[in-house]
Amino acid sequence: MSIIRPMKDAPERSLPSGSEIARLVVVLLVAVLLQTTVAPHLRLLGAYPDFALIAVVCVALLKGSETGALFGFLTGILTAIALMEPFGLSAFVFVLVGYFAGRYAETADLPAGFAPLLTVFVATLVANVLFAMAQFLLAREVPLGFFLGRVLVPSLVFNTLLAAPLYLLVRAWLRGAGDLRAAARA
């Protein structure tokens, strides 16, 4: 069973309207504020939820690869500003996540309820590996056991658990206007 359609079958996307942009900006601000002020207090199994990453995936699934990549870039930049961290690293990772999550939504043929969970799971895996590699390149200590046991696995569990409710919230907020799977079926 093929779950990927050729790229030429992907529905053409138009630029978001002013109203959609306003709604996306609200999602962006809420995600960054949740990530920087609430998430640090929601520790579970040693990990924290990544609201920003989940928001990028949700927007990419609903709005497509281009909007997903741009949303990821802005989320990464704003998160870095809010935490006074170096520009670029989060943006780089979130652009990749946003783009490929969007491409997945544009081309995949999986049940709608399963897609956010799978995408957030894979996005968390990719993002954490990329962040760990960046730390290694910056000559910081990256113990493998710590990374796997205290970072990666708990993050995968936490983020995947939050994926479905947050996806429903974001979809409701964005009014499902860009649900590519629904559009593709129609």
Add this chain to the structure above:
Amino acid sequence: MLLLLSVALLTAYFRESDSGVAHSVQGAVLTVVSPLQSGTATATKPFRDAWNWVGDLFSAKSQNKSLKKEVQQLRAGLANELTTQSENDQLRAMLQFQKDHVFPKDVTLVTARVVARSTSAWYSTATINAGSSAGVKVYDAVVNGQGLVGRVTKVNLNAAQVLLVTDQQSFVDAMIEPGDATGNAQGIVSGSVTGDVTLEYVDKNEKVKVGQYVVTSGRNGSVFVRGIPIGVVESVGAQEVELYQSIAVKPFVDFRKLDIVQVITR
């Protein structure tokens, strides 16, 4: 293109000085975002407290056991402590060490609230809502009611980034309290990626015991004033082949619940 832009920004950020374009843009945007963060932190505090309460409930059972043991140890040490305290007070008066345990006169305390925290496992930083307009400067020490929190690493007009003691790039001049006749054992407290805190570079001939306090030494050139409590010695490991002891320190500060802090500015 966005990927290239991200890499270019990352490169520019690391290459430029603190007054560079990327840092300036970050500062300008943060001036707008910081009040939003502060408002969100305040509005969500009841929910965060509720979450922490649930978490505390689960750990209460195991803590109860260790606390009972600790109470027994404290009772046993109380009589000895009273004697030591009396002697200590006299010695302090004689050697005029009393002043070493209050902040110097030229110090000002700036009260601030933690408005954001990094959730990355690789960084232990916090953002506070006090910046250069309140007199906060890079390298200023940050404390709360429990002890040393960290030091300021970046400053904006209305916000500052604090590198927590638990970060793997945090290094603090420290000493063991109380000392013995030869003085206080000195070393450097450093964090780690796992969040564990250790006291390093303590000569293996120094006698360090579990339960002793670790405080800032305030040596010449140190960014920290003397006597800020850091933590308590949790374990001491010494190997014959090593020049220094490996001392695990349990910080006094509960870094999960950071809220109100004070910046020691000079």
